[in-house]
Amino acid sequence: MKKGIVVIAGFSVLLLLMVGGDGYAQDAQTIVADSFNYWRGEASIATVTMRIHRADWERSYTIKAWTKGEKESLFTILSPPKDEGNGTLKRGSEMWMYNPKIDRVIKVPPSMMSQSWMGSDFSNNDLAKSDSLLYDYTHTLTGTEVDEGTMVYLITSIPKPDAPVVWGMQKLKIREDLIFLREEFYDEDQKLVKALDFYDIQILGGRRYPRVMKMQKTEAPDEYTLVEYDDLTFEETLSDDLFTLSALKTPRR
Amino acid sequence: MHLQLAWRNIWRNPRRTTIITIAVVVGVWSMLVVGALDRGMIDQMVRNAIATLTGDIQIHHDGYRSDPVIENSIADPKDVHNALARHLPEGSFWTARVRVNAIVSNARYSTGVTLVGIDPESEARVSFIKTAVVDGHYLASDDTTGILVGRALVDKFETKVGHKLVLMSQDTEREIASRAFRITGTFRAELEATERQFVFVNKAAAQEMLKAGNGISEVSLFLPDHETVDMVRDKLKASLPPAYEVETWRELLPIITAYLSIMDSWIFIWYLVVFIAMGFGIVNTMLMAVFERIREFGLLTALGMKPWWIIKGVLLEAFFLLIMGMAVGNAFGFASVFILNRTGIDLSALGAGAEYVGLPRVIYPTVYIQDVITANVVVFVLGLLITIYPAAKASRFTPVEALAHI
Numbered sequence: 001m002k003k004g005i006v007v008i009a010g011f012s013v014l015l016l017l018m019v020g021g022d023g024y025a026q027d028a029q030t031i032v033a034d035s036f037n038y039w040r041g042e043a044s045i046a047t048v049t050m051r052i053h054r055a056d057w058e059r060s061y062t063i064k065a066w067t068k069g070e071k072e073s074l075f076t077i078l079s080p081p082k083d084e085g086n087g088t089l090k091r092g093s094e095m096w097m098y099n100p101k102i103d104r105v106i107k108v109p110p111s112m113m114s115q116s117w118m119g120s121d122f123s124n125n126d127l128a129k130s131d132s133l134l135y136d137y138t139h140t141l142t143g144t145e146v147d148e149g150t151m152v153y154l155i156t157s158i159p160k161p162d163a164p165v166v167w168g169m170q171k172l173k174i175r176e177d178l179i180f181l182r183e184e185f186y187d188e189d190q191k192l193v194k195a196l197d198f199y200d201i202q203i204l205g206g207r208r209y210p211r212v213m214k215m216q217k218t219e220a221p222d223e224y225t226l227v228e229y230d231d232l233t234f235e236e237t238l239s240d241d242l243f244t245l246s247a248l249k250t251p252r253r
Numbered sequence: 254m255h256l257q258l259a260w261r262n263i264w265r266n267p268r269r270t271t272i273i274t275i276a277v278v279v280g281v282w283s284m285l286v287v288g289a290l291d292r293g294m295i296d297q298m299v300r301n302a303i304a305t306l307t308g309d310i311q312i313h314h315d316g317y318r319s320d321p322v323i324e325n326s327i328a329d330p331k332d333v334h335n336a337l338a339r340h341l342p343e344g345s346f347w348t349a350r351v352r353v354n355a356i357v358s359n360a361r362y363s364t365g366v367t368l369v370g371i372d373p374e375s376e377a378r379v380s381f382i383k384t385a386v387v388d389g390h391y392l393a394s395d396d397t398t399g400i401l402v403g404r405a406l407v408d409k410f411e412t413k414v415g416h417k418l419v420l421m422s423q424d425t426e427r428e429i430a431s432r433a434f435r436i437t438g439t440f441r442a443e444l445e446a447t448e449r450q451f452v453f454v455n456k457a458a459a460q461e462m463l464k465a466g467n468g469i470s471e472v473s474l475f476l477p478d479h480e481t482v483d484m485v486r487d488k489l490k491a492s493l494p495p496a497y498e499v500e501t502w503r504e505l506l507p508i509i510t511a512y513l514s515i516m517d518s519w520i521f522i523w524y525l526v527v528f529i530a531m532g533f534g535i536v537n538t539m540l541m542a543v544f545e546r547i548r549e550f551g552l553l554t555a556l557g558m559k560p561w562w563i564i565k566g567v568l569l570e571a572f573f574l575l576i577m578g579m580a581v582g583n584a585f586g587f588a589s590v591f592i593l594n595r596t597g598i599d600l601s602a603l604g605a606g607a608e609y610v611g612l613p614r615v616i617y618p619t620v621y622i623q624d625v626i627t628a629n630v631v632v633f634v635l636g637l638l639i640t641i642y643p644a645a646k647a648s649r650f651t652p653v654e655a656l657a658h659i
Contacts, residue, residue, distance in 0.1 A: 093429060110421040110429050111356050114363035162398065164419045164431035166360045187360035188416050 028139035028155050035178040036070070036134055041234040043068040044205065047078070051226040052120050061118065062230070064251070070131040072243040076251040077118075088117070088127070089248040095128045098248045105245055121194070121215040121225040129165075133183075136163035137170065151176040167193075179210060192218045205232040255562070259569035266542070270574065273538045277578020277632065278585060280531035284628040285586030288520050289618035290598070295512055297613040301443045302506050304381040306350075306369070306451070308473035309482050311505055312489065313498045317470060323353050323425050326468040332493060333472055340488040344477035348375035351459040352470040355422035357402075357452055362410045366452050368420055370459025379475045382440060382453060389414035389438030397458040400434035403448025407439045414438060420452070424464045432462040443613050520624055524631045531632070532639050539571060539643040550647050551655015560648035567644035568637060575636045579629055593618045 044067050051060040062078040076087040085100035095108040113124045137157035145152050157170040168188035173181040183196040194217040198210035209232065216224040241247060263270045303309065312333055317325040327333060330349060337347055351370030356363055373392040377383035382401065383391050392399050400418055407413065414436050424430035434454055442448045460466065476485060482501045490499045503510045543550070550563060597615040 110423055110431070111354075111365055113421060113429065114356065114358050159433075162433055164421075164433045166358050166363075166417070166419050168360065168417070185360070188412075193360045 028141040028153070031141070031153055031174055031178070032137075032139050032155060032157070032172065033134055035174045035180055036131070038178040038207075039180055039209075040067055040070060041205075043235040043238040045233050045235065045238075046205075046229055047231040049226075049228045049230055050118070050120060051228070052118075053222075053224050053226065055222045059119070066238060066242055068238045068243060070134070073127070074243055074247060074251065076248075086118075087248045087251060089243060089245065090128055091243055093128050095124060096245060096248060100249075103249075105248060121217060121223065126215075132163075132165055133157065133170070136160055136165050139172075147175070147181070152181060177208060179208060181210075194218060204229055205234045207234070255565055255569055259566055260573055262566070263570050263573055266545075269538060269542065273535060273574050274578045274581065276531055276534040276538075277575060277636070278582040280527050281579050281582025281628060281632055282586045282589070284524050284527050284632075285583065285620070285625065286589055286593075286618065287523060288624040288628065289586075289590045289593075289620045290616060291516065291520060291523075292621050292624065293594075293618040294613065294616050295509075295516055296619050297443075297616060298512070299502075299506075299509055301613055302509055303502050305442065305447055306380055306473065307502050307505050308347075308379055309476045309479060310474040310486055310489070310499060310501050312472040312474075312493070313470065313500075315496045315498055318498060318500075321353060321470070322423065323351070323463045323465055323468070323470070324427075326351070326465060326470045327472075327497070328466070328468045330467060330469050330472070333497070336489055336492045337472070337474075340485065340492060341474070342476065342478070342481060342485065345485075346375065346378040346475045347472055348372055348379045349456065349469040349472050350376070351456055351463065351465060351468070353422050353459075353463065355420050355452075357406075357410075357418050357420050359410050359412055359416070359418055364406075364409070364449075366406070367450050368422060368459060369451055369453050370456040371453050372456050379473055381442070385440040385442060386438040387441045389436065391438060392453065392455055393437075394455070396437065397455050397461070398433070398435050399437035399455065401438050401440055401453040402436055403445075403451065404439045404441050405445045405448035406452070407436070409449070412436065418452075420454075420462070422463060424462070425468075426464060430462050430464065432458070434458075521627060521631075524628055528631055528635055532635065535571070535574075535636060536639050536642060539567065539640055540646065542570070543567065543643045543647040546647075547650050547658045548655050550650045551652045551658070554650065554655075555652035563648040564641070564644040567647050568640055571637060571640035571644075575633055579632055583625070583629070587620070590618045590620050 044065075046065045046067075048063050048065060049060055050063055051058060061080065061083065063075050064078055065073065065075045067073045071090075071092050073090040074087065075089075077083045077085065085098075087098040089096045089098070095113075096105050097108060098105045108124055108128070113128060115124060116122065117124050117127055137159050139155050139157045141153055142156045143154045145154060153172075153174045153176065155172040155174060157172060159165045159167060159169075166187075167185050169186040169190060171182075171184040171186070173183075175181055179201060180198050182198065185193045185195065187193050194215060197214045197216070198212070199214065200211040201208055202211055203209070204211060209229070211229050213227040214224055215227075312327075314325050314327045333349075341347065349372060351368075353368050355366055355368035357366045357368075358364075371382070371392070373383075373394050377391070386401065387404065388407075392401055400420075402418065410418075412418070416436055417433055418436060419431055419433050421429060421431040440448070440453075442451075456469070460468065474485070476482060482503075486499050486501050490497075493499065553563065554560075594617050597617045599615050601614045
């Protein structure tokens, strides 16, 4: 009899652990998805300044960006004048680039996907597969910490076995109000390759939002790319016409 | 009588005879060895190229060779299978592959490669890949996530067996296709460029990734008898619809074919160059020998020897010298080639330099009987021809000149 109770107790603990563990994972899944959606919004229009910093030079672009849902984005460069009108359209996992000087739209071929976007520390893949975080990873909540009085979730994201991602692991820091603080990219030996940090949280476009993003590779400490939001508004939705090849050639200002 | 006279004459001055024989020996030896080296090198290049992925014959869909994309694949390989079943000689092997350009990347690196989707079983009988695996193991037929990569690529990517690589390419709908693979093994190839260029996955995995259905890019054949290549090619060509291209390795590897076709002339030119160096030695020594014996030739003329007989005598002396030199030279040549063929000549110390010109890592010199014949004919015929000059000199000494000579 006693033995029976012990067995039942053991089982229920196991069950609890399984349910609890599962619930935990489910939690992490929702946290990531919610934060991602909070960050992207339904649709948004933004003006950002991208500063590419290198050891002996720095260059900055002003870019106007439209996004819709998880998969559609359009970027066009406002300044410097030399690069004005250069655009990038992203739809699903496909990308197109437009160069006004030669008046040509090129579809970014697979061979260029891992190259850097506009010379920054972001690769074309970072843009084209930005939603890969939602679909290609299993997220686990590994702990919490307190940062300036708010709770921060620490999440470890392991790519699903067949997912076509190059990373071995990602580690995320997400504030409890769903604001990304840091995204770390690890290789398969669990060594940090690059990290994306989010700073300067303030009210932007009517919601609390990190105004500055900084992408930095671990191996090059004096090289980084800063993206600062100058202006951001969230919309209910944007017209589908905006995310077409003709809109890429003549973006609305 | 002439023969005996000539033979005794050349041994009147053994040192000179030895020197001239050595010149011929060195000449013949270098002709044989360098010729064998060149032949060995080109043979090795051909064999490497055929074993790497070419095979004796390949079948493609029209257009694939000029634009190797998945759209130009053989959508339904049934025709090809039928033709192969009917026309292949016994003992031949064939394999079908998917072959497109792709990008391979991991967390830190990415580079362009040729993605080869293979059928592990039949591939093993046609190309080098199964025997080339040095680390990990060969692809299993049901392993759809495994990938074989070259050692040079693994080193460059700082990765190892068991780690993940992501392949990206364009699929049949012109969309970007990407898929994750795990390294099951690394292979070593004769050329480092091969190790960097090719990655191997299962054919089914490649077809799925590229949405190619049953489509294949090429069929590669291995024939038991390489001489029948053209015949088999013609038969296959006749039995396949015109939308297929059937080509032998000679057509698939134009650079090597060009090498092969200039090889004969190149070797002949080399023989001439060596002979010219050697020829001056022969003429010089023979002239010396003739001028030393002015009194003797004058006396012979005075005794009534016809000029033609004197020419014949000198030529016979040259004949003996050449024959001796050639015999020893050939013996040395064959011996050195035999030894080098056993050990091979290791060029890996040259590293990237040899790589750059496409040289194999180890050269095994090979003697072609036609080269031996050419070398000996060149030495013998030209050797006798140039000896006509000292011989003619000898025949023109008059008794009066001979008397005036001290």
